[in-house]
Amino acid sequence: MTNFVFGDELRHRKRPEWGTGRVVKAEPCAEAGPGAMRLAVRFANAGLKTMVAPHAELEHINGASVSGGPLGDQGVAIQLAELDQLAENGWLGGDAKRRVEELMISLPEEAIDPLSMPAKRLEATLGLYRFQGNGHGLLAWATAQSQLDDPMDRFRRHELEHFYARWQEARDEHLRQLLQESEITSDQLQRLLKTASPQARDQVRKNLATN
Numbered sequence: 001m002t003n004f005v006f007g008d009e010l011r012h013r014k015r016p017e018w019g020t021g022r023v024v025k026a027e028p029c030a031e032a033g034p035g036a037m038r039l040a041v042r043f044a045n046a047g048l049k050t051m052v053a054p055h056a057e058l059e060h061i062n063g064a065s066v067s068g069g070p071l072g073d074q075g076v077a078i079q080l081a082e083l084d085q086l087a088e089n090g091w092l093g094g095d096a097k098r099r100v101e102e103l104m105i106s107l108p109e110e111a112i113d114p115l116s117m118p119a120k121r122l123e124a125t126l127g128l129y130r131f132q133g134n135g136h137g138l139l140a141w142a143t144a145q146s147q148l149d150d151p152m153d154r155f156r157r158h159e160l161e162h163f164y165a166r167w168q169e170a171r172d173e174h175l176r177q178l179l180q181e182s183e184i185t186s187d188q189l190q191r192l193l194k195t196a197s198p199q200a201r202d203q204v205r206k207n208l209a210t211n
Helices: 074-089 093-105 118-130 135-146 157-179 186-194 198-209
Strands: 009-012 021-028 036-045 049-054 058-060
Touching: 074 093, 074 135, 093 135, 093 157, 093 186, 118 157, 118 198, 135 157, 157 198, 186 198
Parallel strands: none
Antiparallel strands: 009 021, 009 058, 021 036, 036 049
16 A cells, blocks of 8 residues: 655656646545545646545655656656766767657557556557647646656757657557457447547547548
8 A cells, every 4th residue: 555645746647747746635534445545736737636545546756766667667757867967978979869759759658568458558548649739738748758847848849749749650550559459349449438538539430440
């Protein structure tokens, strides 16, 4: 059981675009089960949210990892900082730039983990369609992808637009491959589409129409 206390810094696994959160109140929540806690968390980009742990998918930020994903055990923000330091010192050169791009266009682990059930991967992939590539949507995506509360402090807008376009291509191709997997039944697909965004449903229809 993960415990949270006042002042803890954390992230919401399914809403990383909310940015860093800080626990401002934590109290037992017996009605939600043994050991459950009701938390009030103030997120950098989403304000104050109330949720119940462990049902809410929260994780500590402890300087070691915040769901680093398939590209490494460290969180993306930490890896970006290390790459920036190497670039400033004149090390790696183009390799550092390529690594940054890899980090910014990678899909989250829950969408691509081969050990996860196809329906779970599909659910996570459909959730990625909540992001749009313009205005506030671009910044929300960049926050989730970089784990930086303000990615404009690190990247120029045209860089984010470039990264988003490549990430979008990877997302769409991954969805296409998932839909071709026979393990995903029609009933599972219809259940997932009920809670999916209109953009996700449209993309699924396009794929099914061409298969």
